[in-house]
Amino acid sequence: MSENKILFNTGMIDGISAEIEKLSNTEESKLKLTPDNADSGLAKLVLTLVELIRKLVEKQAMRRVDGGSLTDDEIERLGETLMKLEMKMEELKKHFNLTDRDLNINLGPLGDLM
Amino acid sequence: MARMIYALVSSGEHPENLHSKLQGIQGIGGTELTKVSYESISAIISENEKADFTAEKEKVIEFAGVIEALSQGFTLLPMRFGSIMDSIEELNTMLERNYAKIRQNLDFVENKLEFGLKIFCDPEKITAELSSGIVAGIDHAESITSESGNSVFRDYVNKKLREHRIEELRLKYAETVIAEITEYFTGMNTMHTFRKMVSETNIIDALFLLDKDQKDTLVVAVAEMQKRNPLLSFMLTGPWPPYNFVDKSIK
Numbered sequence: 001m002s003e004n005k006i007l008f009n010t011g012m013i014d015g016i017s018a019e020i021e022k023l024s025n026t027e028e029s030k031l032k033l034t035p036d037n038a039d040s041g042l043a044k045l046v047l048t049l050v051e052l053i054r055k056l057v058e059k060q061a062m063r064r065v066d067g068g069s070l071t072d073d074e075i076e077r078l079g080e081t082l083m084k085l086e087m088k089m090e091e092l093k094k095h096f097n098l099t100d101r102d103l104n105i106n107l108g109p110l111g112d113l114m
Numbered sequence: 115m116a117r118m119i120y121a122l123v124s125s126g127e128h129p130e131n132l133h134s135k136l137q138g139i140q141g142i143g144g145t146e147l148t149k150v151s152y153e154s155i156s157a158i159i160s161e162n163e164k165a166d167f168t169a170e171k172e173k174v175i176e177f178a179g180v181i182e183a184l185s186q187g188f189t190l191l192p193m194r195f196g197s198i199m200d201s202i203e204e205l206n207t208m209l210e211r212n213y214a215k216i217r218q219n220l221d222f223v224e225n226k227l228e229f230g231l232k233i234f235c236d237p238e239k240i241t242a243e244l245s246s247g248i249v250a251g252i253d254h255a256e257s258i259t260s261e262s263g264n265s266v267f268r269d270y271v272n273k274k275l276r277e278h279r280i281e282e283l284r285l286k287y288a289e290t291v292i293a294e295i296t297e298y299f300t301g302m303n304t305m306h307t308f309r310k311m312v313s314e315t316n317i318i319d320a321l322f323l324l325d326k327d328q329k330d331t332l333v334v335a336v337a338e339m340q341k342r343n344p345l346l347s348f349m350l351t352g353p354w355p356p357y358n359f360v361d362k363s364i365k
Contacts, residue, residue: 005351005352005354006349006350006351007229007329007332007333007336007350007351007352008333008336008337008340008348008349008350009347009348009349009350010340010347010348010349058274059278061274062274062275062278063278065271065275066275066278066279075267075268075271076265076267076268077267078267078271079265079266079267079268079269079270079271080267082270082271082274083266083267083270
């Protein structure tokens with residue numbers, strides 16, 4: 001971005017530029033499916049969806065915990081389930097050599113998926 | 115070969131100005147820019163190899179540069195990178211079929227400018243401030259301290275609950291800042307859009323469309339908001355061509 005387009009900033013231009021660079025550097029978060037990487041590309045796509053659903057489930061669960069509608073026993077079981085889901089997800093990411101950033105697919109103008 | 119469309123320009127009153135403007139600008143890959151006109155609108159195009167239409171950073175910047183140059187002097191609707199037509203006939207048909215809608219959109223953005231406002235924060239600092247409940251305007255009735263756990267699973271839930279509450283507080287904080295911004299523009303002829311929590315550090319991404327003569331008012335308002343929100347860093351950019359406030363779908 002040319003500096004004459006910046007009408008106001010707080011002197012934190014270096015930090016902001018780094019942030020913009022980070023936001024625009026979407027290479028890692030692009031989904032690249034080619035004949036040579038069909039397996040890993042598909043794994044990335046599937047794990048991205050699984051991770052998105054896992055996070056939504058976690059968020060909804062926390063809303064219920066926060067709402068105070070769960071018993072102690074239910075909270076225990078919820079904790080165990082969520083913990084196991086997270087651990088399983090970590091295993092799968094390791095198996096397919098993927099990081100959190102890989103799963104955060106960039107949706108262009110809509111921003112990152114997660 | 116195909117025709118890359120850069121923008122739809124209002125060329126009614128002084129078509130000769132547009133012609134001379136195009137002489138001084140080059141399209142992607144140094145190609146010549148030409149116009150295809152229908153009544154009072156013109157599509158600005160260049161003839162390119164299909165390889166030029168891949169969205170590489172340099173080409174996208176060249177494309178935006180053409181739109182920027184054209185916007186200095188003409189009301190226009192910028193097209194998305196990769197908007198192509200195979201032939202001039204096809205382009206003429208598109209202009210004719212969509213003339214009323216394009217004209218309406220051009221009239222809508224006449225004498226208006228688009229600005230972007232990005233608001234950043236230091237996530238650790240803002241979390242600490244919000245957690246301590248000292249940020250004005252945020253209802254902190256619900257403590258984020260968790261009950262002591264009695265099992266590893268309970269501890270896990272408590273950890274997640276704390277993260278969830280902090281996220282909710284940050285969202286609420288972003289909403290109060292948006293409310294403050296919106297209040298500033300009450301009574302002004304502006305359109306705006308907001309995206310919250312774009313990233314961990316970019317908590318608000320706002321766009322404004324306002325009359326050209328309101329540019330200075332916007333700069334002053336942003337400076338004032340910055341003073342009132344020392345935890346945040348405001349960056350205002352523009353003016354930009356009106357990328358985000360018109361419906362550019364064409365038949």
